[in-house]
Amino acid sequence: MSDLSRQYIGPGWQLAVTAIHRAIADAGLKKSDIDGLLINKSPVASLMDLPMDLLDYAGLKDLTLCSVVEAEGSSGVQMVQQAALAVQAGMAKAVVCVFADAPIVPGVSTQQAFGMPLPLMGKLGSEAPTGLFGPVAAYALAARRYMHKNSLTEDHLGAVAVACRQWALKNPLAMMKKPLSMEDHHNSPYVVEPFHLFDCSFPVNGAVAVVVTSAERAADGPQPAVYIHGMGQGHRGVTNRRGFENEIEIGAKLAGQGAYAMAGVGPKDIDCAQVYDAFTYCILLQLEQYGFVEPGGGGAFALAGQTAPGGSFPVNTGGGQLSGYYLQGGTPLSEGVMQARGTAGERQVKHDLVLTAAYGGRMMYHACMITSPHASL
Structure with a gap:
């Protein structure tokens, strides 16, 4: 991982190179040992922020995969x-798999940094005349529908934010360093109702990289190996037709089913989860879709302090994107690796099986994996 900052510390490609070199060294390898590179950038970033030329910038040669x-967001x-x-x-x-982003630059607000031109036609083109600009408004509408259907209040969202902050206070990498109470959450300004400021993720500049190799080779490395036992994806497709509730039925359920089947385990076997939490409501819904609680039970579970x-079930133990750092799929990926390794320090939890999950778009594209420090289950 590169350094993380709310200040401009260099372009995305430069942060990516740092993360790549650190990941290679962490794995006990040399650049000449690397024969594959997979790159992911933010959808709103320029192609030049993280180009294919990254292999040259990082000094990698003779790759058989690039x-x-x-x-x-599921790309991580x-x-x-x-x-x-x-x-x-x-x-x-x-x-080497790397994600980097440097949205925060002098003179540009976070809102501007994540802004995109709106098309005049098609699905997205139909939204602009209604005032539906940017991801916050779309997620807010989805959250409101989810809350209405499950009789939830802002206390349930606040419980998620407070829990993530409690975890962040145990994480030296986390950006948010001050305690957060339910009162603090409720008193923070609305961004788009029902989302207060602390219901929204905290973007940073930085990069995350990991090295994927064979189980045999990883076992000989200087760091504890993290073994992948199950993988899954779920992409339901989106329609504006009445009765299709994208904000409640998402592809996470399908992704989880695939990963559980591949690993030969179920939700009750998982010790902790690291999930994409661009907004508080997203944690509640994913808890349900991945089978950790019954449908509609995510709010009560969080309000009872279970995450x-x-x-009883630690979620986003590094503070997540809400209080740790928002690096899209790199956030749950990095914490998932640290937990599975057993190197998370004060925030370390039971980690025989860790679920790491990420999604993209408006919770449209989902991917997850089940990892462990054990070579076999």
Whole structure:
């Protein structure tokens, strides 16, 4: 991982190179050992922010696999999945997967940094006349529908934010360093109702990279190996037709089913989860879709403190994107690796099986994997 900052510390490609070199060193390898590179950038970033030329910038040569992976926020996990399949197929022996982003620059607000031109036609073109600009408004509408259907209040969203902050206070990498109470959450300004400021993720500049290789090679490395036992994806497709509730039925359920089946385990076997949490409501829905609680039960589960330190099911133990750092799929990926390794320090939890999950778009594209410090289950 590169340094993380709310200040401009260099372009995305430069942060990516740092993360790549650190990941290679962490794995006990040399640049000459790497024969694969998978790259992911933010959907709103320029192509030049993280180009294919990254292999040259990083000093990598004679690669047998090199590609840009674009599945929006789910790409962090999808890169690892693709790398694992490539290694298993013999297409590469050691693949670096990297995500980098540098949206925060002098003179540009966070809102501007994540802004995109709106098309005049098609699905997105139909939204602009209604005032539906940007992801916050779309997620807010989805959250409101979810809350209405399950009789939830802002206390349930606040419980998620407070739990993530409690975890962040145990994470030296987390950006948010001050305690957060339910009152603090409720008193923070609305961004788009029902989302207060602390219901929204915290973007940073930085990069995350991991090395994927064979189980045999990883076992000989200087760091504890993280083994992948199950992988899954779920992409339901989106329609504006009445009765199709995209905000309640998402592809996470399908992704989870695939990963559980591959690993030969179920939701009750998972010790902790690291999930994409661009907004508080997203954690609640994913808890349900991945089978950790019954449908509609995510709010009560969070309000009872079950996802917080000391709870029955730790979620986003590094603070997540809400209080840790928002690096899209790189956030759950990095914390998932640290937890599975057993190197998370004060925030370390039981980690025989860790679920790491990410999504892209408006919770349209989902990918997850089940990892463990054990070579076999």
